[in-house]
Amino acid sequence: MAKPTTITSSAPVLESKRPEGKDAGPQQFSGPAAWLDERVGLAKIAKGGLRKVFPDHWSFLLGEIALYSFIILLMSGVFLTIWFKPSMMELEYNGSYQLMKGLPMSEAFASTLALSFDVRGGLLVRQVHHWAAILFIAALTAHMLRVFFTGAFRKPRELNWLIGVGLMSLSLIAGFSGYSLPDDLLSGTGLRFVDGLIRSIPLIGTWAEFFVFAGEFPGDALIARLYMVHILLIPGILLALIGAHMTMVVYHKHTQFPGPGRTEKNVVGYPLFPVYMAKAGGFFFIVFGVLILMGALMQINPVWMYGPYNPAQVTAGSQPDWYMGWVEGAIRIIPNWEWHLFGTTWSWNIFLPGVGLMGLLFTGLGLYPFIEAWVTGDKAEHHLLDRPRNAPTRTALGVAGMTCYAMFWLAGGNDILSTQFHVSLNAVTYFMRVAVFVAPVIAFIVTKRICLSLQRADRERILHGSESGIIDRSPAGGYSEDHVPVSHDEAWTLTQHEQYEPLEASDGVDVNGIPQAERGISKLRARASRWFFSDDIPVPSRDEIEEAHAHDHHELDHEVEDAKALGH
Amino acid sequence: MSHDIVPTDHPSAPARQFPVDDPGIEHHVPRYTDVDVAAGNRAYRNILAMFGLVPVLAIAFVVIYFAVPKTAGFDVLGNNFHAQTLFLGLTAGLAVLLIGTGMVAWARDIMSDQEIAEERHEAGSDEETRAAALVKVNAGITDSGVGRRKLILGALGGGMGMLAVPAVVLLADMGPYPLAAKRAETIEKTIWAEGVRLVNDVNELPLKASDLEIGQLVNAEPETLFKLHGHEYQTEKAKSAIIIVRMDPASIKIPASRKDWQVDGILAYSKICTHVGCPISLWEQQTHHLLCPCHQSTFDLGNSGVVVFGPAARSLPQLPIKVNAEGYLVAQGDFPVPVGPSYFERDSSKDFKEGDQ
Numbered sequence: 051m052a053k054p055t056t057i058t059s060s061a062p063v064l065e066s067k068r069p070e071g072k073d074a075g076p077q078q079f080s081g082p083a084a085w086l087d088e089r090v091g092l093a094k095i096a097k098g099g100l101r102k103v104f105p106d107h108w109s110f111l112l113g114e115i116a117l118y119s120f121i122i123l124l125m126s127g128v129f130l131t132i133w134f135k136p137s138m139m140e141l142e143y144n145g146s147y148q149l150m151k152g153l154p155m156s157e158a159f160a161s162t163l164a165l166s167f168d169v170r171g172g173l174l175v176r177q178v179h180h181w182a183a184i185l186f187i188a189a190l191t192a193h194m195l196r197v198f199f200t201g202a203f204r205k206p207r208e209l210n211w212l213i214g215v216g217l218m219s220l221s222l223i224a225g226f227s228g229y230s231l232p233d234d235l236l237s238g239t240g241l242r243f244v245d246g247l248i249r250s251i252p253l254i255g256t257w258a259e260f261f262v263f264a265g266e267f268p269g270d271a272l273i274a275r276l277y278m279v280h281i282l283l284i285p286g287i288l289l290a291l292i293g294a295h296m297t298m299v300v301y302h303k304h305t306q307f308p309g310p311g312r313t314e315k316n317v318v319g320y321p322l323f324p325v326y327m328a329k330a331g332g333f334f335f336i337v338f339g340v341l342i343l344m345g346a347l348m349q350i351n352p353v354w355m356y357g358p359y360n361p362a363q364v365t366a367g368s369q370p371d372w373y374m375g376w377v378e379g380a381i382r383i384i385p386n387w388e389w390h391l392f393g394t395t396w397s398w399n400i401f402l403p404g405v406g407l408m409g410l411l412f413t414g415l416g417l418y419p420f421i422e423a424w425v426t427g428d429k430a431e432h433h434l435l436d437r438p439r440n441a442p443t444r445t446a447l448g449v450a451g452m453t454c455y456a457m458f459w460l461a462g463g464n465d466i467l468s469t470q471f472h473v474s475l476n477a478v479t480y481f482m483r484v485a486v487f488v489a490p491v492i493a494f495i496v497t498k499r500i501c502l503s504l505q506r507a508d509r510e511r512i513l514h515g516s517e518s519g520i521i522d523r524s525p526a527g528g529y530s531e532d533h534v535p536v537s538h539d540e541a542w543t544l545t546q547h548e549q550y551e552p553l554e555a556s557d558g559v560d561v562n563g564i565p566q567a568e569r570g571i572s573k574l575r576a577r578a579s580r581w582f583f584s585d586d587i588p589v590p591s592r593d594e595i596e597e598a599h600a601h602d603h604h605e606l607d608h609e610v611e612d613a614k615a616l617g618h
Numbered sequence: 619m620s621h622d623i624v625p626t627d628h629p630s631a632p633a634r635q636f637p638v639d640d641p642g643i644e645h646h647v648p649r650y651t652d653v654d655v656a657a658g659n660r661a662y663r664n665i666l667a668m669f670g671l672v673p674v675l676a677i678a679f680v681v682i683y684f685a686v687p688k689t690a691g692f693d694v695l696g697n698n699f700h701a702q703t704l705f706l707g708l709t710a711g712l713a714v715l716l717i718g719t720g721m722v723a724w725a726r727d728i729m730s731d732q733e734i735a736e737e738r739h740e741a742g743s744d745e746e747t748r749a750a751a752l753v754k755v756n757a758g759i760t761d762s763g764v765g766r767r768k769l770i771l772g773a774l775g776g777g778m779g780m781l782a783v784p785a786v787v788l789l790a791d792m793g794p795y796p797l798a799a800k801r802a803e804t805i806e807k808t809i810w811a812e813g814v815r816l817v818n819d820v821n822e823l824p825l826k827a828s829d830l831e832i833g834q835l836v837n838a839e840p841e842t843l844f845k846l847h848g849h850e851y852q853t854e855k856a857k858s859a860i861i862i863v864r865m866d867p868a869s870i871k872i873p874a875s876r877k878d879w880q881v882d883g884i885l886a887y888s889k890i891c892t893h894v895g896c897p898i899s900l901w902e903q904q905t906h907h908l909l910c911p912c913h914q915s916t917f918d919l920g921n922s923g924v925v926v927f928g929p930a931a932r933s934l935p936q937l938p939i940k941v942n943a944e945g946y947l948v949a950q951g952d953f954p955v956p957v958g959p960s961y962f963e964r965d966s967s968k969d970f971k972e973g974d975q
Binding site: 101146243259262270309319340343396475479592594 | 634635638642689700705712733735740741789795804819890896914927931967
């Protein structure tokens with residue numbers, strides 16, 4: 051759809067009725083402000099940070115959602131610890147849930163039932179906590195994708211990207227360890243899987259298993275140990291990393307999307323005080339409110355329907371929480387590879403998809419900014435975000451990665467797919483074995499082509515303007531649509547991005563055999579750089595734009611002349 | 619016009635030639651709430667209403683907390699709702715949400731929406747600062763004396779590095795060491811033994827061959843399991859759970875080595891998947907296939923439990939059974955191979971495979 055090319059430059063302005071001077075605040079530091087200033091230098095902090103500018107964009111809210119979900123997790127989690135008992139001691143259930151009266155179960159499960167049925171608001175907070183965990187990981191994943199596709203990980207933000215990757219991997223452990231605490235049938239099955247996963251680690255697997263479980267599965271120590279991991283160890287590290295993450299955001303100042311007046315040297319937006327305090331603070335309450343409503347209206351993890359853990363039972367259609375689905379899928383579709391060497395067994399069928407795939411994802415994510423910088427040779431600081439189309443290869447890589455993840459994730463529900471769509475489970479599995487490799491390649495090609503098309507469309511828009519929506523009928527009977535030039539603001543936004551040239555291979559020695567200051571560029575690096583950049587559609591130059599505009603005018607004149615000639 | 623306050627490219631940076639000149643920050647278009655007094659007042663009233671509802675909802679929350687019985691529930695459109703969870707959540711959720719929407723509405727409709735620009739500075743320090751920092755660093759190094767007494771740093775680093783060893787060793791009591799002897803009495807052993815009766819895992823009744831029809835599957839446990847309690851019970855159950863199936867002896871393959879392990883087509887297998895240890899339970903009567911619902915490994919119980927599909931690599935261990943003097947099904951002993959997932963210290967290649975006799 052054609053975007054409007056102009057907006058009215060004026061609005062009906064009435065005289066503001068705001069009385070002068072009434073909005074002014076305190077005229078001097080006094081009272082508690084002075085007290086604090088004399089002790090911690092409050093005025094210096096306020097002067098430096100109070101009017102700090104943050105740019106506005108909906109996609110910048112994704113990280114905020116993750117942050118707020120984490121705070122809500124801490125608060126709801128503290129409430130849950132008041133009643134939850136992380137103990138595997140067996141007892142006979144005697145709470146108010148009639149269907150389980152007299153059943154032997156662990157104290158952990160019994161206290162989860164008590165939280166759900168005997169503590170007022172307990173079930174609500176439990177469900178808020180679980181939804182918040184799901185939202186936390188979903189929001190941070192979406193935030194990471196936003197950062198990736200807009201190139202916000204580039205210099206000087208590589209370290210913050212690494213912290214983000216750390217946060218993401220830890221959040222998976224946080225989620226999984228929490229999900230395993232209630233000791234219900236589903237979470238016990240998840241732990242049984244973890245037992246198998248740990249056991250599959252080459253060389254040290256059995257030892258790791260015995261150390262984690264204090265002996266054989268399930269033993270009597272695991273829930274208490276997971277509890278420590280879930281409420282102290284991981285949240286502590288998460289909190290420290292989040293602190294570092296936020297500090298760096300403040301130090302670097304937030305990135306911004308390109309637009310009129312936005313440059314690499316400034317940040318345009320609204321001040322922290324009061325606008326962002328109200329917006330971001332308000333958004334915290336919105337996220338919190340929505341999570342409470344979700345906890346009230348949407349049931350999650352009804353452990354009383356699963357029953358206490360029983361190592362001889364399992365439910366068909368057992369699924370982990372969504373964020374473990376891709377690992378689950380990999381575990382399901384891998385062929386049953388096992389090695390036998392010198393009296394030992396190497397369970398690649400579990401280790402590769404479980405430990406290996408997670409390692410691969412997080413290593414790949416962590417290395418990406420450095421690989422891209424190596425390929426592009428780009429050493430500049432970047433504070434203006436890329437529009438994804440303007441980095442076609444990166445965008446295509448990202449979509450390929452997402453597609454690969456999605457295929458693994460779908461494979462994690464191969465049983466559900468086959469029962470819902472009435473197809474053979476074996477066929478779904480075989481298909482997925484191929485799809486995890488082929489689908490990303492298709493996604494890469496398609497995405498890159500779409501990006502290049504969008505680049506071409508941008509170029510067309512700048513050179514020939516946008517469709518006016520007005521169809522002219524020429525005297526000769528032909529129809530054509532008038533184009534109007536895009537606005538100056540839009541023309542700037544579409545052309546401001548940097549144009550990169552692929553690196554040329556060189557051996558770091560000039561024609562006279564004298565080593566140059568810059569190190570040489572290897573053939574491999576030059577080839578990678580060509581692969582990354584060479585398809586980009588160039589932004590029209592100043593001359594090209596002028597020429598195109600002149601040409602359009604010329605054409606218009608021609609039409610008028612033609613019309614005149616025909617006697618109109 | 620705000621165009622003037624936008625700092626253009628830094629003087630030090632080489633000026634980039636843009637195809638289009640930077641038009642500067644957009645002209646600020648006032649909102650209706652800025653220019654229309656009535657609209658402004660409406661926004662003001664809306665925000666006040668949002669904040670004003672919060673105390674009402676907070677009081678409603680307290681009333682519900684004390685007034686609604688814990689066990690009350692009701693059905694709406696086939697969904698069963700727990701009254702307390704629902705109403706506490708609705709009141710608290712709406713109250714919190716209204717605080718949020720009120721604050722955001724305040725920011726959007728009342729607070730100034732004039733965008734402002736702030737200058738950015740390079741993350742790195744300039745040469746002057748670097749030089750000044752170096753001076754201080756070098757002064758510190760001189761003061762520390764490591765320039766002349768270089769071993770101090772190495773000794774400190776080495777000492778601290780070695781501290782990692784006791785820290786790690788301190789964890790060595792996290793669990794028993796799975797040495798051969800330990801493995802033999804834990805993961806390699808179950809409570810199945812000669813003469814232990816196979817009992818139904820729900821009603822704990824012993825089973826006779828005549829209790830089973832062709833095609834039937836029974837989940838069973840060793841009778842001795844039910845004497846155990848707590849985590850011992852769980853740990854043993856996690857290894858000794860079995861499935862008993864009766865198949866037509868003419869329709870299945872029984873290798874010569876396992877001829878005596880079954881009773882008239884009644885075979886017992888470990889219920890614990892050799893993949894990651896889920897209890898396997900989906901029985902396909904016609905094909906004699908048993909499917910694990912966790913990762914879909916499929917075993918052929920009509921062919922000594924070999925893997926026919928999925929990620930599991932080892933056949934399902936078979937438990938040799940016989941009939942005792944009273945006619946009950948009993949074990950001939952423990953499983954001949956360990957149950958559950960493979961582990962590093964044992965070569966599982968000699969387990970039963972397709973084609974073995």
